Amino acid sequence: MPDRDRLQSLLRRIDGRPYPAWRDLLGTWRLGALQLVVDHVQGDPFAAPSALRVRFAHGIDPGLVSDADGRLAAEDWLLRRFGAVLEGHPRGSGRSGALDIYRPGPEILERSAARLLSGGRAELRFAAGLPAQGRRVLGRQGWAMLTEDIPHAVARLRPDETLAAQVHAARLQRALRRKLDEHGLIAFVADGSVLPRASGVDTRPLASAVPFESPPALRVTLETPFGAVTGMGLPRGVTVIVGGGFHGKSTVLAALARGHLDHVPGDGRERVVALADTVKVRAEDGRRVAGVDISAFLRELPGGLSTAPFFSDDASGSTSQAAALVEALESGARVLLMDEDTCATNLMVRDARMRALIPRDREPITPLVERVRQLVDAWGLSVVLVIGGVGDYLGVADVVLSMEDHRAHDRTAEARALGIPAPPAPGPLPRPAPRVPLRAGLEPGKIRAWDERRLRYGDAEIELGAVEQLLDPAQAWTVGQALRLLYEDIVDGRRDLPAALDALDAMLDAEGVELLSPREWPAGGLVRPRRHEVAAALSRLRTLRVR
Known part of the structure; x- marks a missing residue:
């Protein structure tokens, strides 16, 4: 040498x-x-x-x-x-x-x-x-x-001591996350956590933020090898987060959306954990939808357009959100996060006046409020919704959490006292069959991430702005390399998408994220993505073909 x-x-x-x-x-x-x-x-x-x-x-x-x-x-x-x-x-x-x-x-x-x-x-x-x-x-x-x-x-x-502190923090977060299933929880927010960020472009904790304190009814203590931690535990089922504007509802949801990740000491969220398969979904006007069965939420559309499966190069708010929900289920999500502000109103709810004016046989949309209990009971999902103006969801909630001046309060009993009935289920909720991706249309060319919102994959540009749990351009670029690996080594026209994602995870677990390096040497800019973000990018690829 x-x-x-x-x-x-x-x-x-x-x-x-x-x-x-x-x-x-x-x-x-x-x-x-x-x-x-x-x-x-x-x-x-x-x-x-x-x-x-x-x-x-x-x-x-x-x-x-x-x-x-x-x-x-x-x-x-x-x-x-x-x-x-x-x-x-x-x-x-x-x-x-x-x-x-x-x-x-x-x-x-x-x-x-x-x-x-x-x-x-x-x-x-x-x-x-x-x-x-x-x-x-x-x-x-x-x-x-x-x-x-x-x-x-x-x-x-x-x-030095900062290394030991970081290792301890990471081990504690992993231990807390492993405790969730044991306690029937989907997420945990420790007392004293700081959830607000300095700004929309600054991920540091807000200096003037109110430290989080669990409502007594939701307070749990999780015992770990690194000590006991007390805070708010969100149980499986439907959680509705309510409160006035700017009081911290979306801040809590944003923290839960990052709860599958560990955080460094001093971040404020280093004891906020969620199940690893927590996925945020939203509406996305104009996106491509390739062969997703959204018939649970939309029947046949005008003009005889089928929704089982549904194809569109320009999906509406309701069809795009329904597709995102089913795609999350397909990739293995266990928890869905939704914010009313970024959802399609007509998919979320249909009030009594509108039902009286437009009869059911004239309305192809089955709103989520009529299906959300079935998502829990039939599909095994849990759902967390931020709701500011749709009271119908109070009738289907297991937990109602109110944010008031960034302080959390349990309002479940008060919500139930209102006597809001749960809407009747519109019929069975069969689990959609997973799609089988085809190699044709998945051929890679040059892969480049302009930022975390736009990924160039060959001649196609994948819009990722609605995939909110992507971290940065490096992770978006790594998603592109994962699509390349799917094409080269995994997708064969027979294996369905969940099985393809299983194979991808197994390969990355065995060989590390360096497996995705596009050169013969290990690239230094790879950031491992979850299967959910890989699947979301694949589903938005405008050349994707499925059967």
Whole structure:
């Protein structure tokens, strides 16, 4: 393995030469206690940066990384610490001279940018703009980047009390989440949690927020190996969250929508957990729907258009929300989250006056309020709804939670005292048959995520704005790579979508998210998505074909 002396000799030789001479750097280099791996060299200083890896002894207490939960938290800690100490040192023009690594949000989950290896070593995967002046190599500046900047950044990754705190927080969250089923719960919000965020674009906790306190009727204590935690437990069934505008209803729902993820200490939501298969659904005018059986909510439409299955390149609010609900069931959701503000009113409810004016045989829509109890009893789902103006749902709720000045109150007894009847079920609710995706139409081309709302997949653009549980552009890009893997190795025209998602999960569990790397080296920008977000993207692919 070439060492520092060989590296110095190489950099002297290519100094001042045209930029492609940097390709001589490809390979693995021994730099004292570090190993530097150069996987890819950019062809031009103004092109996307080069791909590098550094391996080193991490010095982490083995007890902190003795299980999968601890290892994941420690990898996340290394990534955050490296990003915090890694400064871009401008040692050239264009994109050259800069070092960068994926910058995570407050969530702890599997990412490819930082990995623990065997033998007490770790690997960080990052980008480097190899220094240039114009389009000529700056060898001296390259020496400083590779032998000073990177080793100095690694040297500052000494484990400290913040690592132990993060591992403890992650293990506690996993333990709380595992307790939910045992207690018949779908979610848990610990007393003292801070749910509001600083702003719509700032995920830090709101400094002036009111800490959460559980209503006495919903307070539970969960015993874990890391101590007992007390807070609000939401039981299986139908939970309706009510309250005046701007009093915190949607804030609670947003926290539950992130409850399947672990959070770093200090986030405020690090003891807010939900079942792993919690999915938020909403209406989405104009989306594509491919072969989804929505007949439980919409009968045959005018013009003889079938809803079993339903196809549309321009779905309405009601048909898109019905499709999203059935698609979530298909991908394995156990809990559905819905906010009245982003739902189709005509799918949610049909009041007595409208029923009197428009007879049932003239209305193809069966509103959710008439089906929601069946979702629980027949399909085994639980549903959490934020409701501001539709009182009909009080008659079908198991729990009514009222938010008043961001304080939670149990109003179940008061709601039942109103005597609002539950609407009669409109008939049986058969479970729709899952779709079978076909390979035709799933062929990948170039995959690029403009942001977390738009994914370029070959010639198609997948709109992901309504897939609200996607985290960032890196996770959206990883979803695109998962679609590619489905096409290449899983979808065969016989396997239905749930089975295909099972196969995808099994492969990622066995080989890690690096399996989705589009190159022969492990990409550093992969963020593992859930099966639900992969399925949501697939369902929105306008070239998708199913049977």
